Amino acid sequence: MAEAYQLQPNGDSASKPLLELYVKASGIDARRIGADLFCQEFWMELYALYEIGVARVEVKTVNVNSEAFKKNFLGAQPPIMIEEEKSVTYTDNREIEGRIFHLAKEFNVPLFxxxxxxxxxxxxxxxxxxxxxxxxxxxxxxxxxxxxxxxxxxxxxxxxxxxxxxxxxxxxxxxxxxxxxxxxxxxxxxxxxxxxxxxxxxxxxxxxxxxxxxxxxxxxxxxxxxxxRTAAFIESCPADQDIIHHYKEQLSLFTNQRETLQSPTKTHxxxxxxxxxxxxxxxxxxxxxx
Amino acid sequence: MAEAYQLQPNGDSASKPLLELYVKASGIDARRIGADLFCQEFWMELYALYEIGVARVEVKTVNVNSEAFKKNFLGAQPPIMIEEEKSVTYTDNREIEGRIFHLAKEFNVPLFxxxxxxxxxxxxxxxxxxxxxxxxxxxxxxxxxxxxxxxxxxxxxxxxxxxxxxxxxxxxxxxxxxxxxxxxxxxxxxxxxxxxxxxxxxxxxxxxxxxxxxxxxxxxxxxxxxxxRTAAFIESCPADQDIIHHYKEQLSLFTNQRETLQSPTKTHxxxxxxxxxxxxxxxxxxxxxx
Incomplete structure (x- = not known):
């Protein structure tokens, strides 16, 4: 049917699963990526699937301290992955990896x-x-x-x-x-x-x-x-300032304005x-x- | 050697791995168990290994907002498992499960x-x-x-x-x-x-x-x-008040004193x-x- 075809000009891409990954935002600016290692790890894996056309991937940063986030996810912490078409929310690292593993296996991607x-x-x-x-x-x-x-x-x-x-x-x-x-x-x-x-x-x-x-x-x-020089790494990498801020916060070190006011830069x-x-x-x- | 024997009267138990599980404390009282589902899940699995003598298990509740906790674990969230003898800290659900899985396999426990x-x-x-x-x-x-x-x-x-x-x-x-x-x-x-x-x-x-x-x-x-009627469940189960408090917090619902001041009870x-x-x-x- 021509109409349906027009609505989905790229029939192939429409059949690919859409995976949304929620990653922890930076403590400096909630629009920036935070320095959570598990979030980056899964983002890189998803990027690998996205690059070869196995899945569509959308990444969203979330402020874990916001009321909206708490209400939506009821205590779960990022990384969180959502597959809307299946109405499934993966809140556990074991589940997220399980889903990526199965997709990789299905399409013979040697990721694992x-x-x-x-x-x-x-x-x-x-x-x-x-x-x-x-x-x-x-x-x-x-x-x-x-x-x-x-x-x-x-x-x-x-x-x-x-x-x-x-x-x-x-x-x-x-x-x-x-x-x-x-x-x-x-x-x-x-x-x-x-x-x-x-x-x-x-x-x-x-x-x-x-x-x-x-x-x-x-x-x-x-x-x-x-x-x-690896897109999956570069795309998912937080800025230096956000990495430093993350560790300073955990170590209860004095956070000076060097990190919080600087424009974000990435040492690559x-x-x-x-x-x-x-x-x-x-x-x-x-x-x-x- | 008799002396060594005396120092380790229970040679068997000394050779069992000691697994320490850090679970999230209740928001009402940091000495009480919180309502984190992954923490209870791993606690139950560890209890199963403990019951049949495969491992020694110690559980500690931690206040994730305390400076001491943040400094010690640098951003990791409970459940966290430590195996001191191997100097290993497992901060990822995949790693914790992996370790429990291997122990269960080694001793033919049909947990998985x-x-x-x-x-x-x-x-x-x-x-x-x-x-x-x-x-x-x-x-x-x-x-x-x-x-x-x-x-x-x-x-x-x-x-x-x-x-x-x-x-x-x-x-x-x-x-x-x-x-x-x-x-x-x-x-x-x-x-x-x-x-x-x-x-x-x-x-x-x-x-x-x-x-x-x-x-x-x-x-x-x-x-x-x-x-x-299952010890692994009863031992690891938070009080009703701590479960209710957890959800109210996430849903930004008004927390009345009913939960916070009541003596903790468990509906079993x-x-x-x-x-x-x-x-x-x-x-x-x-x-x-x-």
């Missing part, structure tokens, strides 16, 4: 390929970073600038070493694999997990800890560069020295063209 | 047996109830007592009917199966999901909606009675008429001995 050795290498990184962060922030209390790594107590050094060792082991893994993403040339759930966490470590390390990912981890930096570049090392090693061939 | 037909029957019940709840509370705004089902608008009646139809279909399933729990004589994850939700529907139905689970759903009521009995019907049908043989 398993690799226990990758899983093992990345699983405790963020936890260890949080332990380091908490301990060092406590240690630096009252100081005008965060202390350098040489000056921290042996106890905090233990946390610091653990983070560096694990970053090093991921660097080695990436060197061995020599692939764009953790499992190969396409992004999997492991990348959706690791990329946002590495970015938080970098942004928070620089702003609150006087810490940077060691510059000699060339393969790891190359991987971070890949994140900065890597240090020049590291970039040269990547070029020298012939990684990321497109870097040469810069 | 799959049954797609059960899954299908129970999956939308709570969502449909929330739609009914929100619509009816909005409809009843300004009224002194909630309206009766006869007086609600056709639109809300649709939500109401949907809830009743689904309760009826679960009632039928239970009648067909004729077993203590959904899958048989031992509790599975499906029961840990359904039992707390049915209890919330009952408590909130009575207190805010002028609604009760239809009394002729004898098998369903018998199942609720089973919950009230069922209507007499229903109890008689259960007796007549010869369900739950132990009921006769009351």
């Amino acid at each position: 390929e398993k690799d226990p050795s990758v899983e093992k290498r990345i699983e405790n990184l963020y936890r260890n970073f949080k332990l380091f962060l908490r301990a060092k922030v406590e240690f630096d209390k009252g100081k005008k600038v965060p202390s350098s790594v040489e000056d921290i107590s042996p106890q905090i050094k233990v946390h610091y070493n653990r983070v560096c060792e694990q970053l090093s082991s991921i660097n080695e893994l990436l060197a061995e694999r020599n692939s764009r993403y953790l499992l190969g040339n396409s992004m999997t759930e492991y990348d959706c997990e690791l990329m946002p966490r590495l970015h938080h470590i970098r942004i928070i390390g620089l702003s609150l800890l006087n810490f940077d990912i060691p510059h000699d981890f060339t393969h790891l930096w190359n991987y971070i560069l890949t994140a900065y 570049t890597i240090p020049d020295k590291v970039l040269s090392a990547i070029r020298v090693k012939g990684l990321a061939p497109d870097v040469n063209m810069l | 047996e799959k049954d797609p037909s059960v899954e299908k029957r129970i999956e939308n019940l709570y969502r449909n109830f929330k739609l009914f709840l929100r619509a009816k509370v909005e409809f009843d705004k300004g009224k002194k007592v909630p309206s009766s089902v006869e007086d609600i608008s056709p639109q809300i009646k649709v939500h109401y009917n949907r809830v009743c139809e689904q309760l009826s279909s679960i009632n039928e399933l239970l009648a067909e199966r004729n077993s203590r729990y959904l899958l048989g004589n031992s509790m599975t994850e499906y029961d840990c999901e359904l039992m707390p939700r049915l209890h919330h529907i009952r408590i909130i139905g009575l207190s805010l909606l002028n609604f009760d689970i239809p009394h002729d759903f004898t098998h369903l009521w018998n199942y609720i009675l089973t919950a009230y 009995t069922i209507p007499d008429k229903v109890l008689s019907a259960i007796r007549v049908k010869g369900l739950a043989p132990d009921v006769n001995m009351l």
Whole structure:
């Protein structure tokens, strides 16, 4: 029927499921994306499905403290995914992942390929970073600038070493694999997990800890560069200010106007020295063209 | 070595993993359990492992608005599970379930047996109830007592009917199966999901909606009675006042002192008429001995 066809000029796209993802808004401005890691992880996975035409995706930021949000979702917290056509609201990470998993499976998208050795290498990184962060922030209390790594107590050094060792082991893994993403040339759930966490470590390390990912981890930096060139990551990434604000709030640190009044910016570049090392090693061939 | 033996008189129990579960505290009193459904679900699963000696379990209530909590968990929300011996903190429902799943598998506990037909029957019940709840509370705004089902608008009646139809279909399933729990004589994850939700529907139905689970759903009521006789459920169940307070908060309803000042009580009995019907049908043989 011509009329029906006209109403749905793109019959194909109309049959794709529409998935709405509600993500936590920034504490600075409710129209901006907040720094919730699970929200970014699912957004990246959905983006992967959207990119290859498997699903339509809409993302909405929500202020979890607003009355309207509370009433609508009765205590559920973002990430929340809604599939209107099925009248289904997924409020649990297990359910959201379950739905994305089934869609990926149905369309043969290798988003959830398993690799226990990758899983093992990345699983405790963020936890260890949080332990380091908490301990060092406590240690630096009252100081005008965060202390350098040489000056921290042996106890905090233990946390610091653990983070560096694990970053090093991921660097080695990436060197061995020599692939764009953790499992190969396409992004999997492991990348959706690791990329946002590495970015938080970098942004928070620089702003609150006087810490940077060691510059000699060339393969790891190359991987971070890949994140900065992956649409799924860039689109779903909060601004630096929103990431810093999130952690300051949790750590009850004084929030100065630097973050709240600044125009939001996103650090998606890597240090020049590291970039040269990547070029020298012939990684990321497109870097040469810069 | 005798000394080592003396230090660990119960060698077996010392080798069991200790799992600490942090659950959301009640908004009335931070020492009391709050009404978070995921927290109760995991608590019940952990209780099942604890009961048969597979794990040691400790549960702690946390006030998510306290500075101490925020600092310690940096934005993560309960349920949170900690396994100190492994220095692992599980902050994601997928991770918590993954750990419980592996423990259950290791010790052959049939907690995660799959049954797609059960899954299908129970999956939308709570969502449909929330739609009914929100619509009816909005409809009843300004009224002194909630309206009766006869007086609600056709639109809300649709939500109401949907809830009743689904309760009826679960009632039928239970009648067909004729077993203590959904899958048989031992509790599975499906029961840990359904039992707390049915209890919330009952408590909130009575207190805010002028609604009760239809009394002729004898098998369903018998199942609720089973919950009230299941240690894993009773131990992890919040008081009525804490459940009501949770929903009132989310719905921005006036909180009167009835809930906040009352001594906490738990409704773990069922209507007499229903109890008689259960007796007549010869369900739950132990009921006769009351």
